[in-house]
Amino acid sequence: MKEIVHFGHPSLKIDSTDVLEFDKDLKNLTDEMIQIMYDAPGVGLAAPQIGINKNIFVFDAGDGPKVAINPHNLILEGSITFMEGCLSLPGYYWDIERAEYASLDCFDLAGNKINFAGDDLTGRVLQHEYDHLNGKVLLTALKRKERKAALKNISLNGFPGNDV
Secondary structure (H helix, E strand, O other), X not given: XXXXXXXXXXXXXOEOEOOOXXXXXXXXXXXXXXXXXXXXXXXXXXXXXXXXXXXXXXXXXXXXXXXXXXXXXXXEEOOEEEEEEOOOOOOOEEEEEEOOEEEEEXXXXXXXXXXXXXXXXXXXXXXXXXXXXXOOOHHHHOOHHHHHHHHHHHHHHOOOOOOO
């Protein structure tokens, strides 16, 4: 089974490419991603977080696992600040300002157009995972001074369970 990569890994810094084939391999990959997400444990996981730069993410905001393929047309409304973490930055959490509501169009495993939308946790997860597909990690959402302090903290302390 693939493992979650941590901040600094090259796959977390580049834009992902669209999925072109909706086949058994894609289904196997998303099943594995869902298992990795639950084992972590987390509420979302984007393919770049396991070293695969494809436009895929999985999430479960409390009503079962969902798969978003080639998400686009992200619509955001409102603003709210909430404590947020990331599986690629384990053990760290920051107050992050994001849109209160998010909606995005994507495809399901059969290649059908679908839409995911919501506020609270769902809206936050959609934004967070969409960022990963565009080469952004949680730290990019911090203000410059907070980001600088966070990077210093990570460089001095590493991630829980890892040697510095």
